[in-house]
Amino acid sequence: MPSDKRKERSDIIDTSMDVHDYAFSAVNEFDLCVTSLPVTPSKPPVPKKGKPVSPDEAIISTLSSLINTRSDALEGMISPNSLKIEGLKKTIDFVCAEVQDLKKNVKDVDSRLKDQERLMSTWETRISDLERYSRRWNLRLFGVPETFKDDIRSEVIRICSKTYPEAKNKYPDVVDTVHRLWRRDDNTKPCAIIMQFTSQVIHNALWKAANKSQFFKDTTCASRRI
Known part of the structure; x- marks a missing residue:
């Protein structure tokens, strides 16, 4: 009996050993299969091809964005001032209308001023003619000496009577005005005397006689037309 049990155990052991050997061989073959497979690298996903953006389009897009931003900012600044601008x-x-009125007034004044200038020119000519005419008289x-209380008119009548005695009795009526001129410098000579006559005939006769008068030659007096 004991020998039979040992035999059974040995059979069992042998059988188990046979099983283990097969299992090991199968496992080894599986390991070899696993380890012998090559490692295949994974490829990255292919990106989708889109339309490429050119540099000009990028610049235009940036400028458009800046322009829009600035436009919005300017609109925000201008809007509050719209009422002020309208005012x-x-x-x-109103000022332009006032300026137009002023231009019209200035034009009228300019026209009047030109008329006045023409009148002034005419008056100046007439005054000059009158002065020249009055100087003829x-x-x-x-050379008539100056005294403290000199009677210039009487002295002039005396000199005229000596120069042209033919009109001696007419000089008090013919000699109209007599006056001395002012002194223009520090000259010590007596100031000249202006005589105005009411008769052109006696004025001319006296002037001609004075040019040849012995009285003027003997004295320091001299006569001259204005």
Whole structure:
């Protein structure tokens, strides 16, 4: 009996050993199969091909964005001032209307001023003619001494009577005005005397006689037309 049991155990052991050997061989073959397979690298996913963006389009896009931003900012700045701008426009229109009125007034004044200038020119010409005409009635007398209380008119009548005695009795009526001129410098000579006559005939006769008068040659007096 004991020998039979040992035999059974040995059979069992042998059988188990046979099983283990097969199992090991199968496992080894599986390991070899696993380890012998090559490692295949994984490829990255292919990106989708889109339309390429050119540099010009990028610049245009950036500029458009900046322009839009600035436009919005300017619109925000201008909008609050719209009422002020409208008020300024009304003020400018009013000022322009006033300027137009002033231009019209200035034009009228300019026209009147030109008329006045023409009148002034005419008056100046007439005054010059009158002065020249009045000077024809005058004579200038030099060298008459100055005294403290001199009666210039009486002295002039005396000199005229000595120069042209033919009109001796007419001189008090013919000699109209007599006056001395002012002194223009520090000259010590007596100031000249202006004589105005009311008769052109006696004025001319006295002037001609004075040019040849012995009285003027003997004295320091001299006569001259103005």
